[in-house]
Structures are given as C-alpha cells and as structure tokens.
Amino acid sequence: MLPSGGRDITLALASGLGVDDDVAERLKRGDLVQVDGEGATPLPEAAEIRGLALRRAESFVDEVRSSLEFYRAQMPDAQIEGVLVVGGGSRLDGLLELLQERLPVPVDRGRLFEREVRDRAVCGGIDRGRGRAVGRGRARDPQPEARVSLVNLLPPELRERQAVRRTTSLVVAGGLAALALIGILYLFQVLRLSQVRSDLEAQQSTNARLVSQIASLREFAALQAELAAKEALIDVIFVNEVSWSSALLDVSRVIPDASYLTNLTGQIEATVAGEVVAEPTGGTPETLVGNMTFAGIANQTETIATWITRLEEVQGWVNAWVNSAEEDAPGSRIYTFSNGLDLTQEAVTERGQGVVAP
Structure with missing residues (x-):
C-alpha cells in the first residue's frame, strides 16, 4: 500500500487553483467545468492545470518506482511484466506517459468493467517497443479474473x-x-x-x-634468657646480705675506750620460718638472719656491761649476750670476755632485701 494516490492530486489542484474539491476532481479527469456567477475566478488554461497536476503526480510515480525496485530486491525470482493503471486518477492527462517514462516496465490503462480483455495485456504480454497492447481479437474469456496477475507490493x-x-x-x-x-x-x-x-x-x-x-634477634633472646638466669642467681646469692664494712664501722662507734677486740666473727644463716626473738623496742617480732660473735679485753666489768648495752643500740642488732668474762689476774680488774648478738632483717642491705635501687 502506498501512502498517496489520486486524492493527493485532487487536493493539490484544489489548493493551487482555489477551487472546491469536486471541481478539482472533475478538472483532474479532464471534464468540462462551467464557472457560473458573478465574481467567480476564471479557470486557468488546460496546460497550466495539466502541469500542476503532473508536478504532484511525480512524487506518486517515484513512490511506485521505489516500491517496484524494493519488490524486485526482495523477490529476485519474481518477474513484473507490466503495470495496469485503473481508477479515476488514471484519467489524468499525461499520467500514463509519466509512468511509462520513469518505470522500467510497460504501462497500460486497465479496463476492469469490460468483458473483453486483450490477451497479451491481461497476461502481461505488452509490446514493449510500442508501449501498447498488441492482439486486438475479441475472443471472449470465460474467466478473465483468473488470468489477471495481481502484484502485492508488500x-x-x-x-x-x-x-x-x-x-x-x-x-x-x-x-x-x-x-x-x-x-x-x-x-x-x-x-x-x-x-x-x-x-x-x-x-x-x-x-x-x-x-x-x-x-x-634469636641470639639476643638467648642472651636475655641467660641474663635472667644470672639475675635470679644473684638474687639467691645476695639474699639476706649484710654489709660487713658497715658492721665494722658500727663496732668502732660503740666499743668502749677501755676495751678492745681480739676476734670478730659474722655469720649469715638461712632464715628459719617462725624463729623470732623477744619483742624489740617496737614490739614487733623479727626474723633472725645471722649472728656476730666477739672476743676481747676490757678494763673492769662495767666496761663489758657498757659494751653489751651499746650493741643493742645498733639497728638490726638484737639479743646481745656474754659467753664468758675472766679476770686475767686476781685484783688486776682486766677481763678477757666473749659475747655475741643476733642479726635481724633490719641489718640486711637493700639488695639483700630484694629492693631494686631506682
């Protein structure tokens, strides 16, 4: 189906000539038209009408040609032997010549209402050289519709x-x-x-x-482990350590002038749990960590008593005692004595007590 046809030509004539559609349809078919009434617009010459109609018909002819070319491209085995033009628009003067000029197949006017059909025109046998049907016999065809080839463009x-x-x-x-x-x-x-x-x-x-x-860093880890072991050994070695130099200094401070020592012995013993002495000045029992023993010469027994008393004044020294005191000669008042004392935690150094110096 094509989107345009004879109706488009009619409308083009009506618009171009300024007439009604009915008048334009009659002009398109070539009928005589009488213009009546005063002030009516006179009709132009037939050549002008024909040119105006054919200019609009050119687009229609081009669409027909495009449709045929499309059909041939889609159906290469099909053959189009001719084109028959029918309808009121086919009466337009010059339309058949325009179709014949631009279409690649023969074109002829169809006669649908005649019982007599030209043999070669119906069968598509058109004399292409002369552009018209040949064979004018009036043989009657009992079934003319069966011999007409209809082409569906789509x-x-x-x-x-x-x-x-x-x-x-x-x-x-x-x-x-x-x-x-x-x-x-x-x-x-x-x-x-x-x-x-x-x-x-x-x-x-x-x-x-x-x-x-x-x-x-593994070797440093081994060294660190060895260091930790040695530190633990040091802690064991220095447990309950007593500074003997400080002890000698304290002895020199408390020994009376009328006496001197001939022997001094210090001993650190393992702490025995629960071993306590009489309550010291503070009234708190203390654990003993060792002892010291002395031997010396003193003038008079009062000197020995002063010596024993002063030993108790030193921090960490408790339980001072006298083992013996013998006069060298009767009436000489010179005595050879031996005594001792116990050491408590207060006599132990900070390292021996496990206190780490800052």
Whole structure:
C-alpha cells in the first residue's frame, strides 16, 4: 500500500487553483467545468492545470518506482511484466506517459468493467517497443479474473521477515548489552583481584622481613634468657646480705675506750620460718638472719656491761649476750670476755632485701 494516490492530486489542484474539491476532481479527469456567477475566478488554461497536476503526480510515480525496485530486491525470482493503471486518477492527462517514462516496465490503462480483455495485456504480454497492447481479437474469456496477475507490493512474507528481523535485532541488541555488562563486571573483578594480589604480595614481603628480623634477634633472646638466669642467681646469692664494712664501722662507734677486740666473727644463716626473738623496742617480732660473735679485753666489768648495752643500740642488732668474762689476774680488774648478738632483717642491705635501687 502506498501512502498517496489520486486524492493527493485532487487536493493539490484544489489548493493551487482555489477551487472546491469536486471541481478539482472533475478538472483532474479532464471534464468540462462551467464557472457560473458573478465574481467567480476564471479557470486557468488546460496546460497550466495539466502541469500542476503532473508536478504532484511525480512524487506518486517515484513512490511506485521505489516500491517496484524494493519488490524486485526482495523477490529476485519474481518477474513484473507490466503495470495496469485503473481508477479515476488514471484519467489524468499525461499520467500514463509519466509512468511509462520513469518505470522500467510497460504501462497500460486497465479496463476492469469490460468483458473483453486483450490477451497479451491481461497476461502481461505488452509490446514493449510500442508501449501498447498488441492482439486486438475479441475472443471472449470465460474467466478473465483468473488470468489477471495481481502484484502485492508488500507481501505478508516480507512483513513477517521484517518483524522477525526487528525481533532478532532487539534480541541481538539485548545480548550485546548483556555481554557489555558482563564485560564491565569482569573487568571490575579482574582489577579487584589484581589489587588483592598486590596487597597479598606486599603482606608476604612484610612477613618475610619480620621473619628475618626475628631470626637475627634469636641470639639476643638467648642472651636475655641467660641474663635472667644470672639475675635470679644473684638474687639467691645476695639474699639476706649484710654489709660487713658497715658492721665494722658500727663496732668502732660503740666499743668502749677501755676495751678492745681480739676476734670478730659474722655469720649469715638461712632464715628459719617462725624463729623470732623477744619483742624489740617496737614490739614487733623479727626474723633472725645471722649472728656476730666477739672476743676481747676490757678494763673492769662495767666496761663489758657498757659494751653489751651499746650493741643493742645498733639497728638490726638484737639479743646481745656474754659467753664468758675472766679476770686475767686476781685484783688486776682486766677481763678477757666473749659475747655475741643476733642479726635481724633490719641489718640486711637493700639488695639483700630484694629492693631494686631506682
């Protein structure tokens, strides 16, 4: 089906000439038209009407030619032997010549209401050299409609093919869009995987470096363990340590002038749990850590008593006692004595008490 036809030519004449559609239709067919009434616009010459109509008919002829060319391209095995022009528009003067000029097949006027059909015109056998039907016999055809070839310019098969092509195009476009989306997602995942692998390699490199550092520090760990063992041994060795130099200094401070020592012995003993002495001045029992014993010469027994009393005044020295005191000669008042005392935690150095110096 073509979107234009004789109606378009009628409208073009009505618009170009300024007449009604009925008048334009009659002019298109070549009928005589009488213009009545005063002030009516006179009709132009027939040549002008013919030119105006043919200018509009040119587009129609071009559409017919395009349709035939399209049909031949779609149906290469089909043959079009001629074109029959029918209808009121076919009476337009010059239309058949224009069709014959621009179409690649013979053109003739159809006569649908005549029982008599020209044999070769109906069968498509048109004398192409002369552009008109040949064979004018009046043989009556019992079934003329059966011999007329009808050409459908847009067969249903073509419409079906076009629909299939449109559907196929949509499916292909959807598939391509899906493939593009999958490709984008794949690219994104590849980039993400590459980043993860890069992070993993960096972490593995860091781990290898840390393992190497740990291996290089193992000797220091052994030294640290040895140091800790020695520190523990030192703690054991110096437990309940007493500064004997300080003890000698304290002895020199408390010994009376009328006496001197001939022997001094100091001993550190293991602490015995629960071993306490009489309550000292503070009234708190204290654990004994060792003792000291003395031997010396003193003038008079009062000197020995002063010596014993002064020993109790030294911090950490308790339980002073006298073992013996013998006069060297009767009436000489010179005595040889021996005595001792116990040492408590207060006599122990800070290191011996486990106190770490700041």
